[in-house]
Amino acid sequence: MTSSTPIPAAIDARGVVKSFGSVHAVRGVDLTVRPGEIVAFLGPNGAGKTTTIDMILGLTNPDAGSIEVFGHTARGAVARGLVSAVLQSGGLLKDLTVRETVELTASLFAEKRPVDEALERAGIRNLARRKVGLCSGGEQQRLRFAMALVSDPALLILDEPTTGMDVEARRSFWSAIRADAARGRTVMFATHYLDEADEYADRIVLMRGGQIVADGSTTEIKNLVSGRVVQATLPDADLTALAALPGVDSVEANGERVSVRTRDSDALARHLLSTTTARDLEITAQNLESVFLTLTAEPSASGLALNGSLR
Template structure:
C-alpha cells in the first residue's frame, strides 16, 4: 500500500517526474460563458506560483479543477501523475481557503486534532502548530481568534498530511505586516524542502516578493507566465514623476515616446518609452524639479494585460 509522502524526504526521494501539476488544454464552460479556455499549465516540484487575475478571469475555476472539485469539459489534469481526486485522497494535496471550515466552539489545538483524526498518517499536532506560528495559542477558542490567527489555523490544518502540493486562496487576509512576513518565510522554507505552492492573492506585492513564477489570467486564458522580472518586462517603458510648474500638458503628450500623462496633486506622472530623452527635456526646457524615474511595477503590468482595452 502506498503511504502519504513525507516532506522531510521529498527533495531526495520524490521522483523528478511526474510533475507536480500537468494541465493540458483544460476548458470549462458555464452555459454560454467559457470560464477557462484551453489552459496549459505545468508546475515543477518546489515552485511557488502566484495565480493572478481580475474577478472573472478564471482563476477559481482553474483551481477547482486542480482540486478535483469540478471536471474540465475537455483537456486533462494530473497531480503528481494522478487524478486530482486520487492525489487528494493520498494526502498529496491540501488547500487553505479564505473562509469556512472552522468550528468556533473548539480550541485551536482541538481543531487540529480533529482534522488529524481524519487521516491515517499525519505530522505531529505540535509541529504543524509551530510551523503555522500558533503553538502559543493552542488553548484559545477558535471564536476568540483574530482573522489572521484563523487563517494560520487553516494553514496548520493543511500541513497535517504533509502535502506535496499546497494551494492557497488569499492566504494572508487578516494578517498584519509581521504576520504576513513570517507566513511567507515559512512557505519559503517548505518550498526549499520540496513542497509546491500555488497561491491566489490580491496583494501584488506578495506575488512580486515571494513567487518564483507569476501566472496571470484574463478571460479564461493565461496572458503571462514567468518570473516577476519577466512579467514586469512585458510592460515596456518607465514612469517619470516630476513637479512641473505651469506644465504644458499638450506639449508633453506630444513628446516622442510618451504614452500617457496623469496629474497627482502637484506632481505629473508621465509614461514613456524613452525616459532619458524626456528627463533631458524636462531639465533643459522646463522648470521641473523633484524628478523621479521608475520602472513599471507588477501593478502596471496587471492593469495593462487585464484591462478591457488590452488585446486578447
Template structure:
C-alpha cells in the same frame, strides 16, 4: 467535524510531501471549462496549459472573472474540465486528493470557535489513517505557543495559520492557497507568509491566488497571469515586469503642459495634479529632456514599471462589460 479547507481523504496514507515521485506537480494541457447554455454560455477557462514542477512557489494572478477560481476548482477536483487533460503528480485531481497529495487553505470557514487550536488540529488529524504529529504541524505553522488558546480568541492571521497547520497534516505534495491573507492586517500577513515560506523551503509545491501583488512579487518563484480564461504571461516577477514596456517619469513642474507632454513620441499617458506630473512613456529620455529644458521641473525621477503596472497592462480590458465571469462557487467539502 468537517473541514472544508483541508481537501484530503480520511482513508489516505501519508502524502508524498516534497518531490518523491519525479512527476510534475501539475500537468494541465488544453483545459476548457464553460458554464450556461446558448446565448448565456460563457467560457471561464479557455485552453489553459500549465506545467508546475515539484518545489515551485507559483502565484496565480488575474482580475476578477479571469478564470482563477474555476481553474483552482479543477485542481481541487471540485469541477471537471470540459476538455483537456489534468494530472497532479501523475494522478487525477480526485485521486491525488484521496492519496493525501493535495491540501488547500481558503479564505475563511471550517473552524469551530469553541475548540482550542490543538483540539482543532487533533480532531482533523483523527480523520486520517496516518497524519503528521499535531505539535509538529503547529510548530511549522508558527502557532505551537497558541495551542491552548480557543479559536475564537485567535486573530484572523492566527486562524489562517491554524488552517495552514490543518492543511499540513497529510504532508501534501501540493498546497493551494486561495486569497489566504484577505482581511489580515500587515503584521498578520507577514507572519503568515513567513510560516508558508519556511515550510516551502522543505520542497513543497505551492500555488496561491492573491489580490495583493506585493505578496506575489515577494514570495513567488514564478507568476502566471490569466485574462479571460487564458494565460497571458508566465515567468519570474522580473520577467513579468519586463513585459510592461516603458518607464514612468515623475517630477514637480508647475508650468508643464499636459498636452505638450502627451504629444511627445512614445508617451502613453500623462497625469498632472497639484504641480506634479506623472508620465508613462516608452522614451523616458525624451520626456526628461523636455521637462528639464522647457519647464521648471525639479525632483525628476525615472522608474521602471512594477508588477502592478505589468498586471494592468497585461490583464486590463477596455470592455469591462464583456468580462468572463467566474464559475459559481462550489459547495464546501472535506475531500473526495
C-alpha cells in the same frame, strides 16, 4: 541497464475549459508546475484563477481538457493527502479551539504531521486553547495554514492566504512558506498583494479572461512590458498634453506628483525639465504592479497581443 521512472509534474493541465452557462470562465489553459516550485497565480477578478484552482483541487471538473496532480486525477491526489489548500473563508467551526480544529483535520488522514508541529509551523501554537470564534481574521488564516500542513502535502495551494494579516504576520507567514518550499514542497498561491508575488515566487503565471497571458520569472514578466516610469512634482500639470506626447502610454496624478509610463523616458525627461516647472524628477523601471495593469487590461486598451507567455 537501469531505468528511472520520471517524476510526474506537480500540476499538469492541458487544454482545460470550464463554463458556467454563457460565462466562459476558463478558456483552454495549459499549465505545468514542477515539483518544488513556488508559483504566483495572478489576475484581476473574473480572470478565471479561482475556477482553475477549484479544478486543481477536484472541487469541480473541467468541461474539456485534463488535469493531473502528481500523476493522479485531482480528486485522487487530494484523497491521497498529496494536496492541501488554504482558502480565504469557510471550513472553521467557531466553538472549537484551535487545537481541536487541527486535531479534527488530522483525524481524516492515515499519514500526518504531529498537531503541535503543524501549529508551530503556522505560528499559532500559543493560540492552541483559544476558541476559533475569538481569533482574528489573520489568526484564522494561520489556522487554515496549520490545517493544510497537518497532512504533510506535496502541493500546497494558497488562495489569498494573508488576507487579514498585518505586515509582521505576513512576513512571518511567508518565512514559514519559504522554509517548507526549501524542503521540497510545491506551493501555488493566488494573491492581490503583488509585492508578495514579486518577493516570494519563483515564477509568475498571469491570467486574463480565462487564459494565461504571461508565464515566467518575475524578471521575465517585467520585461514583457517595455518602457519606464517617469515621476515628477508638477503643480497644475496638463495631463491631457502629457498623454499626447510621443511614446507616452499613460499618465496619473496624485496631488502635485505626476507619474508617466513612457517608451522614451529620455525624451520625456528633457520635455519636463525644459518646458515645464517639473522638479524632483525620477526615472524607474516598470514594477510588477504596472506590468500587471498593462497585461491584464482589455486588448483594446493595452494594445498587447493576448498570448504574452514566455513558456
